[in-house]
Amino acid sequence: MQVTETQADGLKRAFRVVVSAADLDAKADARLNELKGQVKLNGFRPGKVPTAHLKRVYGKSVYSEVIEQTVNETNGKIVEERGFKLALQPKVKLSDGQQGETLLDGGKDLAYDVELEILPKIELGNFKEISVEKPVVEVTDAEVDETVQRIADANRPFSPKEGPAAEGDRVTIDFTGYVDGEKFQGGEGQDIDVLIGSKGFIPGFEEQLVGASAGENRTLSVTFPEAYAAKELAGKAASFEVTVKSVDAAGAVALDDEFAKTLGQESLEQLKETVKGRIVQEHAGAARQKVKRALLDALDAQHQFEVPAGLVEQEFNGVWSRVNEDLAGQGRTFADEGTSEEEARNDYLKIAERRVRLGLVLAEIGERNNIQVSDEEVTRAVVERARQFPGQEQQVWEYYRRTPEALASVRAPLFEEKVVDFLLELANVTEKKVTKEELYKEEEDEKAA
The missing domain is CATH 3.30.70.1050 (Trigger factor ribosome-binding domain)
Structure with missing residues (x-):
């Protein structure tokens, strides 16, 4: 040979x-x-x-x-x-x-x-030189009370109302929608509950039900949002023939021990403690994401090396496919996003290269420090995923058991989080008190974008 x-x-x-x-x-x-x-x-x-x-x-x-x-x-x-x-x-x-x-x-x-x-040889940086801030939010009694009130509002009883519908009332309707005088797919519904003021329907739909009474027929004129999921309807004017079948007014909910018991809690105080615990958990998750992002930024700055072009291409193709699917689903173009296809492609190529580089760095850190994910940990994660599909737990379990790629998709994020935990033990992490608005500001900005 x-x-x-x-x-x-x-x-x-x-x-x-x-x-x-x-x-x-x-x-x-x-x-x-x-x-x-x-x-x-x-x-x-x-x-x-x-x-x-x-x-x-x-x-x-x-x-x-x-x-x-x-x-x-x-x-x-x-x-x-x-x-x-x-x-x-x-x-x-x-x-x-x-x-x-x-x-x-x-x-x-x-x-x-x-x-x-081949994979490059990676010279790891000094992780003790990394400094990141961990945002800390104090959960106030006012925030807990506000959340409990939202829970109570969602559990308000409704009873038939005499007279026209008003803000906060629940209206049960049948409707048929038309675009350019023709019915469209998904434009019909029977016995549909509409909570006026919830903003759960097309803009302008709920507002035109104010003043309607049971048995009344109305024609509502609305315009589908430009970013509507069904692109064939996006931005188009539509009319809905509506029959009001009933109008129900929301009753008051007393925030007391009896209400707490309807939610499986022993008392109102215990309900508040449970709610507070969940808020603390949510804030901790958001803070973790900020710390992780800062840590990855620091890792990226520490490690600059050539990455395999084939891996970058694979990563880019996956990202680019999702971007185009999202735009097509919304009926939008790159111009609508304030960019061009070429500029967007270059941006996502940089993102793909960063992802590959960081993935290689995290893998190298895990290998050198013998960081592993046990089969038991993977099994627990699969069980948690299966629980998200009530009645189909066994099918979900079998799917993961028979599909190595799916099982790998469970193991990978567990491994990544373990490596992040390892790095945070070495890095200089300082706590910084922030408001709830500051904690979630970046997330809200991303949603707006």
């Missing part, structure tokens, strides 16, 4: 490999001898089939198997002997004249070119 390096450019390597016909024939003969005791052919006793006859019957399939095995073994030796870590699977190209069945009759050298893209 001859292996000749033909390219060494950055993270790309290429080799010319030639395996002699004698080596291939020897492997094929050895495999045919193995088959002697396994195959059954009419006219021959088990184990007594002549090798020449086996070669006529199974020769092509055996040579195909031998060639594939030889290529895999040879590529493996190239990687192992040179200490490479592969970014992607090797790309193999047979030499001209060796395509099709020309090799499968035996007696010919195997010659092919293999292209490799």
